[in-house]
Amino acid sequence: MPSSNLFIRKLEAFHPLSNEEKELLDRHSRPLREVPPKQDIIREGDKPACVHVIISGFACRYKLIKEGRRQIMAYMLPGDTCDFNVFILKRMDHGIATLSRCQVLELSPETVLEMTEHPAIARALWWANLVDESTMREWLVNIGQRPAEQRIGHLLCEILTRLEIVGLAKENTYTLPVTQTDLADTLGMTVVHANRMLTSLRIRDLIDIDARNLIIKDAERLKAFSGFNPNYLHLKGGS
Incomplete structure (x- = not known):
């Protein structure tokens, strides 16, 4: 039976997880932060202190230019991590905001490191990160050529x-x-x-x-x- 935890479901799309690994992920999947629609989860220029995971709702990665116009560069859907290695950066170079009401999981750097001590979880997280990059490439083609x-x-x-x-x-x-x-x-x-x-x-x-x-x-x-x-x-x- 598929897990009710959408973070686990998403990672299992990339690599099988054992019951022990799913229990670890489930244990760290609380508490959740409720964020209203059209609100920043983290702003450009902020110092990232955790990894955000979208558990419900739609969020986006975006940039604002000087005139105030916005370019959305990615959608984060339920189960998606918002750059699981972002906490190594000193400052955010873009913002992440909700498009709808969202439930957001905040993972500390220590929790992420604990998760990545399990090879299957580490592989699934890395794979998810690589898919984020390949999706951005596809979006560039979509906007530029179609x-x-x-x-x-x-x-x-x-x-x-x-x-x-x-x-x-x-x-x-x-x-x-x-x-x-x-x-x-x-x-x-x-x-x-x-x-x-x-x-x-x-x-x-x-x-x-x-x-x-x-x-x-x-x-x-x-x-x-x-x-x-x-x-x-x-x-x-x-x-």
Whole structure:
């Protein structure tokens, strides 16, 4: 039976864990910090004192430029660590903020070191970190080379795949607590353009949106249309 702990579920996607290792992770998965939507978890310039793990909700990695415009560089979904080796830095060079209400686990450097004394946990954490890097490369390609409609489709396919890993997507449907402003800041377009591209995907009968639920009506067709290949997510890569 899959663990109810989404941090464990995510790590097990990269490497099998023993019962002892899962018990260790579970023991260190409390307490949780409740963070409201649209709030910084840690700001650019702050000194990182711990590793953050998103247990529920959506968060993002972002940068602000001088004029106040925002570029979102990554989404952190349930089970994701926000740079598990970040505490070696003197100052954050970017911010991490919630997009929705989140439950956040804070792991001290000592706890992370204790976890990495277990080879399977260390391998899973390193693998997760490498997937973060490969995902950033894919996002660069997505923003730089794909047309706007395909950019959004590709991102929606990625979120579907990542949520399926932790059991939060069912029948190609998932909760998407992301505004059109967030999408625009993620994909390098205006809010108006993001709205038009979502409408176009709906007209093509590829997606539907019901309140905050994103319904992918034909996942294989959307993946083909958007050029989505999940190889950069390296699922079960460590097993």
